[in-house]
Amino acid sequence: MKRLIKLTTPATIRSYSAVGGYEEGRGPLGKSFDHIDEGCLFGKDTWEKAEAEMSRTSLNLALAKASLSHTELDLIVAGDLQNQCVASAIGLSSFGTGYLGIYGACSSCAEGLVIASSLLSQEGGRAAVVTSSHNSAAERQFRMPVEYGGQRTPSAGWTSTAAASFILEAEGSLGEVCISNCLIGRMIDGATTDGSNLGGAMAFAALDSILTYFELSGESASEFDYIVTGDLGKVGSLVLGELLSDALPAAAPRHVDCGNILYGGQCDVHGGASGCGTSAAVLATHFLPKLHSGELSNILFFSTGALMSPSSLLQGESIIGIAHGVKISRTDFLSRERSSGV
Amino acid sequence: MKQLTKNEKLExxxxxxxxxxxxxxxxxxxxxxxxxxxxxxxxxxxxxxxxVNKDDSTLLASLTIILLSGLATALGFFDRIGRHAGAGTLVPISGFSNSVVSGAIDSQSEGYISGVGIKIFSVAGPVILYATVSGVIYGLIIYIIGGISAVI
Structure with a gap:
């Protein structure tokens, strides 16, 4: 097996949904979310339970959009940031279907899409990919108490309160949107031990995955509308921009980052959005609607993850970056591409 | 692709x-x-x-700031001031109050023993520990110097 998986049967994205909290609701994509809870508690009494509820709600919304019942799902692949990946487990336990819990930090969305679409391509059937993050649950676990009044550094990212679900199927028809290629990321040393500069640390993994994709696929960057990364934020995007300009100049102007898109230019989020929910929510509220409407036809989507823990940083271990990627295209674009023999 | 060294990446x-x-x-x-x-x-x-006498009024002034900071934390706006004020809210005793109250609020979802009881000083713990240790060392120095000066 190679790190680039060219799916024999592309996996169609049948439906998708995203839910978010207060900051996400007032951001530029706020109106595209299926559900916003300004209190960020989603009817629960703790932040952790709220995140589980977000996963459950988003999957129910995605199933409803596709007029499917949960009994028609063969598999759920899900991940989040809570210890032991417990938000996904608690939120999705009632669906009663096959479940793979994954942890790739903020790369979980693309990791889930890689796993689900590869399995569907081999085995057929229908799978859901669900990822979530909750700002307050993440703050408590990774940083400081939620109400702690410290000053954040300008590079620090803001963990998004967002969950998104994607329903994938093995069969597809013209005009729909599908995943045709998957790239499994490598773990790349991000050099820094600065937990408030995850974007910079992940940029090297993003670069490695982007270059590897084009090397193994033989495709060219100019075929893509966008090369999307997950949550590099401002610092990580600048680092990647510099590295890409040297290594693959055609890719640099096509690069956009979900961490910069989710909140636009809001002041309080500093370095941009981060968290498992960020790339998933921006895919579900921004890129997939544009692919479905035909405004976009072909994107390369990477979710970037910072593999670390508060203890590993305190013990002086540097942050390990990873980036998994999927090629998401309109089916009509893909059939044109394949018939022209590219 | 050129492999970057750790220092090049940090740069x-x-x-x-x-x-x-x-x-x-x-x-x-x-x-x-x-x-x-x-x-x-x-x-x-x-x-x-x-x-109120001079000593007690100074003590009460500190307690007032602790109370007000705790209230501001509980009402949810201390962090909004703190993110702009930085050391301005951290250095006075307001920062200490905020760190204790925010820890307590955060951990009440795990109960009053395993949650609040264990985690209330998760941020303020180092201050309490090292303030106590410094107090002991300072006290010893005063005691020893006092002893020496008494002998001399």
């Missing part, structure tokens, strides 16, 4: 990482921290006016 990250706005942060810290101290001083004078 690239550093080049693109924005620096904190030190001057702006210092001015805001001075203004907001100064305002907190002004409130403390006004409350001290109020206690003096009300007939």
């Amino acid at each position: 690239i990250i550093k080049r693109h990482t924005p620096k904190s706005k030190t001057l702006r942060n210092c001015i805001l810290a001075g203004l907001i921290g100064g305002t907190i101290c002004l409130v403390a001083e006004l409350s001290r004078r109020l206690y003096l006016y009300l007939g």
Whole structure:
């Protein structure tokens, strides 16, 4: 097996949904979310339970959009940031279907899409990919108490309160949107031990995955509308921009980052959005609607993850970056591409 | 693809990482921290006016700031001030109060023993520990110097 998986049967994205909290609701994509809870508690009494509820709600919304019942799902692949990946487990336990819990930090969305679409391509059937993050649950676990009044550094990212679900199927028809290629990321040393500069640390993994994709696929960057990364934020995007300009100049102007898109230019989020929910929510509220409407036809989507823990940083271990990627295209674009023999 | 060394990577990250706005942060810290101290001083004078003795009114002024900071934390707006004030809210006893109250609020979802009881000092713990240790060392120094000067 190679790190680039060219799916024999592309996996169609049948439906998708995203839910978010207060900051996400007032951001530029706020109106595209299926559900916003300004209190960020989603009817629960703790932040952790709220995140589980977000996963459950988003999957129910995605199933409803596709007029499917949960009994028609063969598999759920899900991940989040809570210890032991417990938000996904608690939120999705009632669906009663096959479940793979994954942890790739903020790369979980693309990791889930890689796993689900590869399995569907081999085995057929229908799978859901669900990822979530909750700002307050993440703050408590990774940083400081939620109400702690410290000053954040300008590079620090803001963990998004967002969950998104994607329903994938093995069969597809013209005009729909599908995943045709998957790239499994490598773990790349991000050099820094600065937990408030995850974007910079992940940029090297993003670069490695982007270059590897084009090397193994033989495709060219100019075929893509966008090369999307997950949550590099401002610092990580600048680092990647510099590295890409040297290594693959055609890719640099096509690069956009979900961490910069989710909140636009809001002041309080500093370095941009981060968290498992960020790339998933921006895919579900921004890129997939544009692919479905035909405004976009072909994107390369990477979710970037910072593999670390508060203890590993305190013990002086540097942050390990990873980036998994999927090629998401309109089916009509893909059939044109394949018939022209590219 | 050229392999970057660890130092080269750190250099690239550093080049693109924005620096904190030190001057702006210092001015805001001075203004907001100064305002907190002004409130403390006004409350001290109020206690003096009300007939409290000098030592106790100083103590009560500190307690007033602890109470107000705890309330601001519980009502959810201390962090909004703190993210602009930085050291201005951290350095006065307001920062200590905020760190204890925010820890307590955060951990109540795990119960009063395993949650609040264990995690209430998760941020303030080092301050309490090392303040106590410094107090002991300082006390020993005073005791020894006092002993020596008594002999001399």
